[in-house]
Amino acid sequence: MRRPERLKGWWRGRRWRQDHGDASVQMAIIFPFVLLATVAIVQASMWYYARQIALTAAREGATAARAYQSSPADGAAQARHVLGRTAGDSLRGYSVAASSDGQRVRIKVSGTALSMIPGLPGLKVSQSASGPVERWTVPGE
Numbered sequence: 001m002r003r004p005e006r007l008k009g010w011w012r013g014r015r016w017r018q019d020h021g022d023a024s025v026q027m028a029i030i031f032p033f034v035l036l037a038t039v040a041i042v043q044a045s046m047w048y049y050a051r052q053i054a055l056t057a058a059r060e061g062a063t064a065a066r067a068y069q070s071s072p073a074d075g076a077a078q079a080r081h082v083l084g085r086t087a088g089d090s091l092r093g094y095s096v097a098a099s100s101d102g103q104r105v106r107i108k109v110s111g112t113a114l115s116m117i118p119g120l121p122g123l124k125v126s127q128s129a130s131g132p133v134e135r136w137t138v139p140g141e
């Protein structure tokens with residue numbers, strides 16, 4: 001049995017009228033999750049960037065401390081200098097620790113990554129670099 005043309009149009013029109021507001025409800029449910037995922041990605045990126053700043057400072061400090069007739073204090077000063085140039089607000093409350101056992105030197109940089117959410121502290125960052133101390137040797141000894 002074939003429907004008359006006027007009934008076909010009536011049914012389509014009624015169906016579309018019943019769907020009004022569905023997209024708004026779907027967005028109201030999904031949007032908080034999309035927003036949360038976006039903030040999480042940005043926060044993770046900021047933590048990674050702060051981690052790379054700390055690692056760069058630790059490596060530069062270790063390189064300076066390893067040099068011939070240098071001390072761990074020279075390495076710590078170099079790490080602080082690098083942090084002063086590059087950290088900005090990305091790595092806050094940083095500290096530098098240097099240690100040596102005479103054979104190897106180790107520089108450790110710690111701090112806090114910037115937080116996206118006001119009032120919440122950022123994630124802790126700690127990176128270190130070490131290497132053998134350069135010293136004068138005589139061949140064959």
